[in-house]
Amino acid sequence: MKVLLVNDYRRAGGCEVMVEQIREGLAARGHEVLVFTSEDVPGYRRTPLGYVDSQACRHALEAKLNQFIPEVVHLHNFYHELSPGILATLRAWKNRTGGRVVMTVHDFHIVCPNAGMRYFRGGKPRIAALDRRLTLGQILGRRWDHRGFGYSALKILQHVWNYRLLKRRRVIDLFISPSRFLKSMLECNGLTVVWLPNPAPAPAIHKPERSPDELHLAFVGRVEPEKGLAEFLAVFPPDFPGMMEIVGDGSALKACRDMVADRSLAHCVNFVGSVDHNEALCYVARARVVILPSRWPENSPVSLVEALACGTSILTSDMPGGQEIVNDSGVGYTFDIDNPDDLVRALSKIVADFKRGTLNKFDVTDFLQQRDEQNFIDRIIELYEASPQSPIACPPEPCVS
Numbered sequence: 001m002k003v004l005l006v007n008d009y010r011r012a013g014g015c016e017v018m019v020e021q022i023r024e025g026l027a028a029r030g031h032e033v034l035v036f037t038s039e040d041v042p043g044y045r046r047t048p049l050g051y052v053d054s055q056a057c058r059h060a061l062e063a064k065l066n067q068f069i070p071e072v073v074h075l076h077n078f079y080h081e082l083s084p085g086i087l088a089t090l091r092a093w094k095n096r097t098g099g100r101v102v103m104t105v106h107d108f109h110i111v112c113p114n115a116g117m118r119y120f121r122g123g124k125p126r127i128a129a130l131d132r133r134l135t136l137g138q139i140l141g142r143r144w145d146h147r148g149f150g151y152s153a154l155k156i157l158q159h160v161w162n163y164r165l166l167k168r169r170r171v172i173d174l175f176i177s178p179s180r181f182l183k184s185m186l187e188c189n190g191l192t193v194v195w196l197p198n199p200a201p202a203p204a205i206h207k208p209e210r211s212p213d214e215l216h217l218a219f220v221g222r223v224e225p226e227k228g229l230a231e232f233l234a235v236f237p238p239d240f241p242g243m244m245e246i247v248g249d250g251s252a253l254k255a256c257r258d259m260v261a262d263r264s265l266a267h268c269v270n271f272v273g274s275v276d277h278n279e280a281l282c283y284v285a286r287a288r289v290v291i292l293p294s295r296w297p298e299n300s301p302v303s304l305v306e307a308l309a310c311g312t313s314i315l316t317s318d319m320p321g322g323q324e325i326v327n328d329s330g331v332g333y334t335f336d337i338d339n340p341d342d343l344v345r346a347l348s349k350i351v352a353d354f355k356r357g358t359l360n361k362f363d364v365t366d367f368l369q370q371r372d373e374q375n376f377i378d379r380i381i382e383l384y385e386a387s388p389q390s391p392i393a394c395p396p397e398p399c400v401s
Contacts (some may be wrong), residue, residue: 001384002032004070005063008081010037010115014221014302015106017079017277024076025377038065038081039217046081052158053085061089070385075103075172079115083209084162084169091171102383104176106198107299109141110113110169111189113144113155115225125226130181132322133189136164161310173384181320183265189374192327194383198300199376200309200368211284215242217315218287220280221303223250223352228317228337233259233269237341238350240268244291247283249274289350292316295337301325304332305371306363329367 003026007019019035026033038044041060050056061082067072073090090101109115112134118125121143128142133298138161145151164170176194177183186193210216219229223246230252236244246256246269253271262267272283282291290307292298292314298321304314305325313330316322326332336342341360353359369375 001028001072001380002068002268003034003068003072003074003384004064004068005033005035005076006078006082006086007035007073007076008035008078010035010039015337017302018077018104018106018198019150022377022380026380029377029381031381034064034068034070036061040064041082042181048154048197050083051154052083054081054083055085055086057082058085058089061086065089065093070099071096072100072102073322074380074384075101077106077109077159079109084158084370087162087168087171088166091168092334094171100384101172102176103172104178104188105182105193105299106178107127108182108297109184110163110175110191111185112289113139113152113159115312118226118296119214120152125296126340129342130185130297131244136160155390172384176383179324181297181324182299184268190307194385196376196379197371197395198302199373200305200371210360212286214288215351216287217242217244217289217291217350218247218283218294218312219244219291220247220284221292223248223253223256225252225255226296227252227293228295229335230232230255230290231295232260233263233265233342235343236263236265236269237263237344237347238263240347242268242347242354245267245272245283246270247272247275248279281310287312289313289315289333292322293335293337293343294319294322298322308332313350313359313362315350329364331362331367332380 005019005023008016009016018062023033023035038057041057044056076088078084093099107115108117117128117130121127125146139156140199143152144155150386173187175191176196177186177193178196178198180195183193183195221227223229233256238277239362257271259265282305290303290312292301294302297319300321304316304322308331310327314326316326316332318334323334328335333346335346343362352361
C-alpha cells in the first residue's frame with residue numbers, strides 16, 4: 001500500500017512524533033510511505049490569504065499526488081501552514097482515483113476557529129461549548145485570537161469559508177480521535193469518527209534510574225499559556241521536599257521564570273530548556289511524577305501516556321483529556337484548576353505516597369497493551385483498508401445545536 005502522510009511541519013512536537021511513528025510502523029510492514037509538509041512547497045511563505053486557502057500548497061500537493069500516486073492520504077495538522085484549501089485538491093484526487101482520506105485529529109481545529117477551543121472576552125480566554133456544535137452566530141460573534149481583531153477575523157474566515165460554506169471536510173472519509181472526549185465532540189458535528197488511542201513508547205527503552213531519596217517532578221512539553229505552568233508555579237509550595245524540572249520552551253517561559261524569581265523558588269525549580277524527544281523521555285523516566293496543569297481542554301496528552309509507560313505517575317488538571325487518561329489507567333492525581341487549595345492537596349498526597357514508597361508502584365499493563373504500537377499500526381491499516389460501506393463509515397446522528 002502507498003500512503004501519503006500530510007502534516008504542517010517536520011519539526012518535533014507531539015503531532016510530529018505521531019507522524020513519525022506511523023511512517024516507521026507502516027514502512028516496517030513493507031508499505032511505501034511519504035511525508036508531505038510545508039517544506040515540500042517551493043518558495044513557501046505564509047500570507048493571510050494563504051492561511052485561508054493556499055494555492056501554492058494546493059499545487060505542491062497535487063504534484064506530489066501525481067508523482068507518488070498513493071492509495072491513502074492520512075491527514076494530521078494542516079491548517080497552520082498548508083491551509084484547509086488542500087482539501088479541495090484531495091477531493092479532485094479522490095474523484096479521479098477513488099483513493100481514501102483519513103485524518104487523525106490532534107486538536108479542535110476541525111470544529112472550532114480556535115484549535116484550543118478558546119475564545120476571548122474582555123481580554124480573558126474562555127472555553128467554547130464542549131458538548132454541542134457551535135452555531136454560525138457563535139462563530140461570527142466571538143473573538144477567537146488573543147492577538148487582536150485581524151487575527152480573529154482570519155480564523156473566522158478560514159473556518160467559515162472552508163467548512164461552513166464549501167463544506168470541504170466532507171472529503172475526509174474517516175476521522176480518528178485519540179480520546180473519547182474529542183470523539184464525542186466530533187460526533188456532535190455529524191462527523192464519522194473512531195476512537196484509537198495514541199501509541200505508547202516501549203517502556204524498556206527508558207528504564208527509570210531514580211534515587212530512592214529524591215522526589216523529582218517534571219513538566220515536559222511546550223511552555224505555552226494554555227498549559228497553565230505559570231499558574232501552577234504561583235501555587236507551588238516553596239517548602240516542597242523535592243525538585244521540579246521544566247523541560248521545554250515556549251512563549252510563556254519568561255512568565256514562568258519571573259514567577260520562580262518572584263517567589264524565590266530557584267532552589268526547587270530548574271529550567272532545563274528544549275531537548276530532543278529521546279532526551280525528554282529520559283527526564284520523564286527519571287521523574288517520580290510528570291505534571292500537566294493545562295487550563296484548557298487537551299485531546300490526549302502524549303506526555304502523560306509516555307510517563308505511565310516509563311513507570312512515572314502523573315498529575316494533571318481536571319480538564320477532559322488528562323482526566324480521561326487518569327480514569328483509563330487508574331493511576332495519577334488530578335486537581336481543580338480554579339481551586340489553589342486543591343492543587344496543594346494533590347501535592348501533599350504525592351509527598352505522602354512518596355514517603356510511604358507507593359508513589360510509583362502501579363500496574364498499567366492493560367492500559368499500555370491497548371496502546372501497543374504494533375496493535376496501533378494494525379488498526380491504522382484496517383482503517384486504511386475499510387470500504388465506504390463498512391460499519392465504521394456510518395455517520396452518527398448530529399447533536400442539536
